[in-house]
Amino acid sequence: MLKQCLSGLLGEEEIGLLHSSFDVIGDIAVIKIPPELSEREQIIADTILAKMKNVRTVLKQDSPVRGEFRTREVSYVSGEKKFTAIYKENQCLFKVDVSKVYFSPRLSTERKRIASLVKEGERILNMFAGIGSFSIVIAKRVECLIESVDNNPAAYELAIESLKLNKRMKGTVKPILSDALEYTKRHKGSFDRVLMPLPERSWEFLPAAIASLDERGSRMIHYYVHVSEEQFKDKGWIHSHLGSIVSDKRFDVLLWKKVREVGPRYIQAVADILVS
Numbered sequence: 001m002l003k004q005c006l007s008g009l010l011g012e013e014e015i016g017l018l019h020s021s022f023d024v025i026g027d028i029a030v031i032k033i034p035p036e037l038s039e040r041e042q043i044i045a046d047t048i049l050a051k052m053k054n055v056r057t058v059l060k061q062d063s064p065v066r067g068e069f070r071t072r073e074v075s076y077v078s079g080e081k082k083f084t085a086i087y088k089e090n091q092c093l094f095k096v097d098v099s100k101v102y103f104s105p106r107l108s109t110e111r112k113r114i115a116s117l118v119k120e121g122e123r124i125l126n127m128f129a130g131i132g133s134f135s136i137v138i139a140k141r142v143e144c145l146i147e148s149v150d151n152n153p154a155a156y157e158l159a160i161e162s163l164k165l166n167k168r169m170k171g172t173v174k175p176i177l178s179d180a181l182e183y184t185k186r187h188k189g190s191f192d193r194v195l196m197p198l199p200e201r202s203w204e205f206l207p208a209a210i211a212s213l214d215e216r217g218s219r220m221i222h223y224y225v226h227v228s229e230e231q232f233k234d235k236g237w238i239h240s241h242l243g244s245i246v247s248d249k250r251f252d253v254l255l256w257k258k259v260r261e262v263g264p265r266y267i268q269a270v271a272d273i274l275v276s
């Protein structure tokens, strides 16, 4: 759509260099501009503002998602100068500062899927909760308790503010500002279900996540990883990966699913694991 809108304003070769999609978080569009088009960023941003009535601000992504807090550097290009937006998804509202916290609208289907699996009365640990996006979508639908941990102070503050935006929630979300490993180790045997949405490093936290499961609970872990296309297609990969981290437990992988593409031939996948 963007490519069509820019025909006549950019050359054909320049249009070929454009990324075909970009994130829109509330009324903020976050675009990636290839270095060859840096002098054209203003016209690209102004075109987005003119064509997309729901967009009031265009920011440019200046770095990949990186660092412990999984944030990206962004800079202002056009429209209203701001970095914070209210984003709506799955009948929930979130306050997002795109310069300070991780947030991806591309995970909305996955959040809905996890919420559909949770049963009433469950105690859930979300180890890498960010602004509480998974936690709030779950609590909107199911009466349960979710301990929603993140070590980024900005994410913790925005989780508290996002909770205030969501009325009539069935469950309870408790935002916690802490290192996930420390917190999880202090809560052995406490949870029915654990969410691990830190795909770059989730394996480091798996033994602690397992120890935090209640012996008599559902004993489910949603384990997110980045894998190559070959690893994803290899049916035995996830089993040997889990076995190489924890050897004295039995894992039933109930689901091994692609969540989204994160690079050329590189995938974010999720394993729903029943631990016995």
Ligand SMILES: C[S@@+](CC[C@H](N)C(=O)[O-])C[C@H]1O[C@@H](n2cnc3c(N)ncnc32)[C@H](O)[C@@H]1O
Binding pocket: 068, 069, 070, 102, 103, 104, 107, 127, 128, 129, 130, 131, 132, 133, 134, 149, 150, 151, 152, 155, 178, 179, 180, 181, 197, 198, 199
């Ligand atoms: C990929 S983001 C996912 C955020 C959220 N679940 C979402 O999908 O929007 C990973 C989150 O883990 C947090 N994080 C990274 N290392 C952590 C740690 N050791 N303890 C607690 N949180 C951590 C980051 O601050 C970031 O918010």
